[in-house]
Amino acid sequence: MNTNSNTYTVIYSIVLVVIVAAVLAFAAMFLKPTQDANVKKDTISQILTAATVEGEDILATYQDAIEAAILVDIDGNKVDDLDIQDCEVYGTADLKRQIAAEQKALPVYIFKNGITVVPCYGAGLWGPIWGYVGFEGDLKTIKAVCFGHKGETPGLGAKIADEPSFAEAFVGKQVGTGDILFEIAKPANRQTENNGVDAISGATITSQALGKTLNQWFGFYQNYLAKNGAVCKQACEHCTECSEVEPANTVEE
């Protein structure tokens, strides 16, 4: 047979591509459940990092440490529960949907150690970036953070996820009020004292994108954080502000 004829070449390439596509489609379908389980575990481990909970078995640790996982709307009212037994969490795709959604359902993870974790999700330089922020009992002060990204530049933007000192800089910072909830910039360019951290040198766009993302999501959660922050939970014995908290509904004349 003449393997150089046009007909042969065309038929050969069509058959080859169909076979390869079938093999890949089959493999993707077959491996999908395992991959999804891994992604979920990874998400939970990031949430646990933000809640400063450690453990070997991620799912069991999560079930042990979580007190409640709820969905709230933009006004801060609870709309639904997430199944704790099933370790139900909102993955990056779910978070992405909430940004444009009119009726938002924003996940809040409340842990037994008094830390409340909220997520964020936005566009970085090359792909999506996301993160989890753990708040102390006052729902203002950041206890720990954990950021992730799809494909930021290794050694520059990727530092948001793998540079420990960047995450450590968030500890003790507070979410601000008004227009600027959180800033990521160099100190000279920051307008607030305690509501921001330094940006990463050489990763300006990723830093700015993360700042924008945090602002957007802290905005989504603003009502929830304000409503629930003043109510002190028994678990936060380390928090010294309990006795000083004024009733939230003082009206200025």
Added chain:
Amino acid sequence: MGNIKETFLNPIFKGNPISVLVLGICSSLAVTVQLKGAFVMGLSVIIVTGVSSLICSLLRNTIPNRIRIIVQLVVVAMMVILVDQVLKAYAYSVSKTLSVYIGLIITNCIVMGRIEAFALGNKPFASLMDGLGNGLGYAMILVIVAFFRELLGSGTLFGFQIIPQAVYDFGYMNNGLMILPPMALIILGCVIWVQRSIQKDLQEK
């Protein structure tokens, strides 16, 4: 059979794809910070080179000459995606560290080079051995480089602490340069140097 053995063993030392043919340098610089990553990357390349050489060799008499590079590319791409998917399912943390580099195996000159130079002109079994041998040669260099980089850069091997705390207390410090890609190039240079001083026929006059 002696010939097949030679086909398998030659690329491991005498005709090593990295240190002699200087192919696949980019990925060997990128994934050798940790032994674990280098090990998995090496294993992935062994599988990709071996199986795609085998498939291309089986198809070699049917492939239309004008689109042979495209056919090779499709076969290699399929293998790379399969390996990537399997890693994502069964070795998620490693797959996260290696990120894009698994996908970039497709651009590794060793794979296409061996198919074009060997598999298209030889029997399937010999091609499989040639592919495995080249993958193994690549993996070996990766592991050697990663061994020095992880030991001197992080004081660990496969993530286990090797250099005892007492040494750090005396003022020893991990070499930060070892973590960065330039040091991989320098170690690779040393490997090539050692090999050329053993194997005199590689030295240029």
